[in-house]
Amino acid sequence: MKKIIIIAMLFTNLVAMAQEKIGSYTSSFNPDKTEFDVQATQPKKDKFDYYISVLGEKLTDDVNLCLSSKNAEKFVEAMQICKEKFIEWEKTAKDNNVTDMSKEFPVTLPPIDVAxxxxxxxxxxxxxxxxxxxxxxxxxxxxxxxxxVTASSNKYIDKKFYLVLKSQDEFDSLIKNIDKEVVTRHFSEKQDVKDLFK
Known part of the structure; x- marks a missing residue:
């Protein structure tokens, strides 16, 4: 229990201080909120974390899917498969007047934390x-x-979240930000500005 609390405290510090917005993606599911941030921590020895903002139960909820850089490539591969299947299945649904159904995508996403x-x-x-x-x-x-999901440190605290994409463009707007080069460029440009003031 003590270890979980210490990890949560360290993670809280990362969330509060180290992550910065590197881009955003769009989701038209809820017309009251259509733009969501993608943030990342500063790379250390090529390791960093992504924080993907998603919908909670209320528009004011601050909910993030947290993805480590080591799992980013697998995440992008899975999302590309989902995008291709989405395009195919959307056409099938429209061509056949299908309504009110659901089906699992043929992928499993890599491990993700929720904050x-x-x-x-x-x-x-x-x-x-x-x-x-x-x-x-x-x-x-x-x-x-x-x-x-349920908080790892308190079984009485839980949270619902939603990541909803309704078009190829919405997939692309998310996928393009889960890219090491985007993170490296962001923090490199920030350092270049600091280097101007010596």
């Missing part, structure tokens, strides 16, 4: 999620990653 703020930071570690393809009652289609 959220509710008077303090809470963390749920090491989840392996399987996203779903949804066809809604109106015939609209979406990639949906949804779950309810």
């Amino acid at each position: 959220w703020y509710s008077s303090e930071w809470w963390f749920s570690w090491n989840h392996v999620f399987t996203p779903k393809f949804f066809v809604f009652k109106d015939g609209g289609c979406a990639f949906v990653l949804y779950d309810k």
Whole structure:
């Protein structure tokens, strides 16, 4: 228990101080909030973490999917497969007037942590999620990653989250930011500015 608390405290410091916005992606699922940040920590020996902002139960919820750089390539590969399947299945659904159904994508995402703020930071570690393809009652289609997670340090604290993508462009807007070069360029440019003032 003590170890979990120490890890959570260290992680809280990372979330509060070290992560910076490197880009954003779009999701048109909720018209009241369509842009979401992608953040990253400064690389140390080529290791860093991504923080992908997602929807919570309320628009004001601060919820992030946390992905280590070592799992980023697997995440992008899985999302590319989902994008291709989404395009194929969306066409099939529209061509056949399919409504109100869901089907798992043929991928498993690499381990992801979930962090959220509710008077303090809470963390749920090491989840392996399987996203779903949804066809809604109106015939609209979406990639949906949804779950309810429990804080690793307190079984009475939980959080629902939603990552919903409804088009190829929305997939691309997320995928393009899960890129080591984007992170390296961001922090390199920041250092270049500091180096001007010697």
